[in-house]
Amino acid sequence: MNNKKIAEVLYEIAEILEMKNVKFKPWAYRKAAQTIESLNEDVKDILKEGKLEELPGIGESIAKKIRELIETGKLRYYEKLKKGIPVKLAELEKVEGLGPKRIKLLYDKLNIKDLKQLKKAAKKGKIRKIKSLGEKVEKNILEGAEFVKKSGKRFLLGMILGEAEEIKELLRKRKEITKIELAGSLRRMKETIGDLDILAVSKDNKKTMDFFCGMSTVQRVLAKGNTKSSVRLKNDVHVDLRLVNENEFGSALQYFTGSKQHSIELRKIAIGKKMKLSEYGLFKGKKKIAGESEINVYGKLGLQYIEPELRENIGEIEAAKKKKLPKLVKYGDVKGDLHMHTNWSDGRNTIKEMVEQTKRLGNKFIAITDHAGDLKIAGALSDKQILKQMKEVNKISDGVKVFYGLEVNIKKNGDLDVGDSILKKVDVVIASIHSGFRQSRDLLTKRILKAMDNKYVKIIAHPTGRILLGRRGYELNFNKIFKKAMDNGVALEVNAFPARLDLDYLNVKNAVENKVKISIGTDAHNIDQLKFLKLGTSVARRGWAEKKDIINCFSIGKLTKFFER
């Protein structure tokens, strides 16, 4: 029973209560679920310390339920609720246009419990006969049900960023559009994106909406109005376009950037000040006191401006109240890339090509860090090849400082697969785990701790091994790892590869709070992937990191010292 499972149960309770038209409780259960979901610590540990009720949104009753879940693996209250409406909720909720109320209605009237039964009933025309539902609803449900298989899907930020920019450009070129911005989780640089939100100001809303819904990439128009339209593209990406007035752009941008939880907290602050906040502005009575810019909206709420990447309701609002937000690292502050592969191991481009691309991108330094040791599948270098490559790299003097590095493997017992006699000759050693993911939390932690005790290791790469939309990272005892990293002067990597982004932002936040240094590396295997540096920086920003926390922001002299330490 881990945090995620507990959160799932709480979410489902909220849904069932919603079906039963219970007021306000769903809100409470959802809030509690969100709290549990975004915890860094294991709920079990918090329970042991008796501090469950100190968590936001968790009071006596929900604390008791969490305790029962952890101690018995079950929750009688939940089982009883489920028995009342035995439907496959998670499955049915993925159908566009189906929410808790309609799911209950369909169960009550037609005994529909899952997707298969839903489709069957829709095809037979049974749904249109229910009062309050009609032919169109039935048609939409059927289409939604067919689509479920493909959807529910999220997209990697790194894979969708380019497409989002293209759509934005397409719209920006329209004469009637005077202002446009990408909003939503993409603007917050969340690692995966469910859909795209675009906000714009237009002199002719109808014309803009006609154009947007008629783009050649559109598969289906889900809704089309004068201020809001939704489409699904042929590649299954869902895009929303909202049009607002110029003087509402700031409040609208705030609202559509989210996160939802962050925005809700802002609205509560507004209420506390006898104001009202919506996408149309911040109002005191009928008088609008902010709306044209985000900065003013935050300002009038008594808050520091909060950068989009921070808006996850994980303490940023409290910090902004006290004017204690971090001085976030800027995208331009990151001057070099500390993890990449060339055609010496499993990369595609030569050392020279990587260096040239680095110059084009305007960066000042890189570390070439090909695989070495036992990882033969990745073309890992032998000792002899290492010495040869080192000579090659040291010859380069091209306006870009090139550190010579290696990515070595942490074996199952925590030993490295390259000997110290070699490691001591290279500028920077990155150690990482590529096998034995299934070991226990304890063993994996010990393995990494042991690797960090090798005095040549300066960076631990992709520390949790997660693959976004693929595999969960392994659990580690980060308290121990942070302490060792501090003691030994080892940096933890934010791997900027789109499917990794590992450490994640919550772990970065923890690391930085523990004064651990962060290293950003793209893990690029070709020159195109060097641009992912921005993604890595976004994770650092989401993790509240400042310039001083990130070794990529050091001067070359300071970085050299860090490697030599």
Place this chain on the structure above:
DNA sequence: GCCGTTTTCGGCCCGACTGTTTTCAGTCG
């Protein structure tokens, strides 16, 4: 069910679009 520079009781974010009704509920974000 939770929570408090309005409160230990009485609130709980806000608005667009759709479809089915004729004033609104449900869904979505």
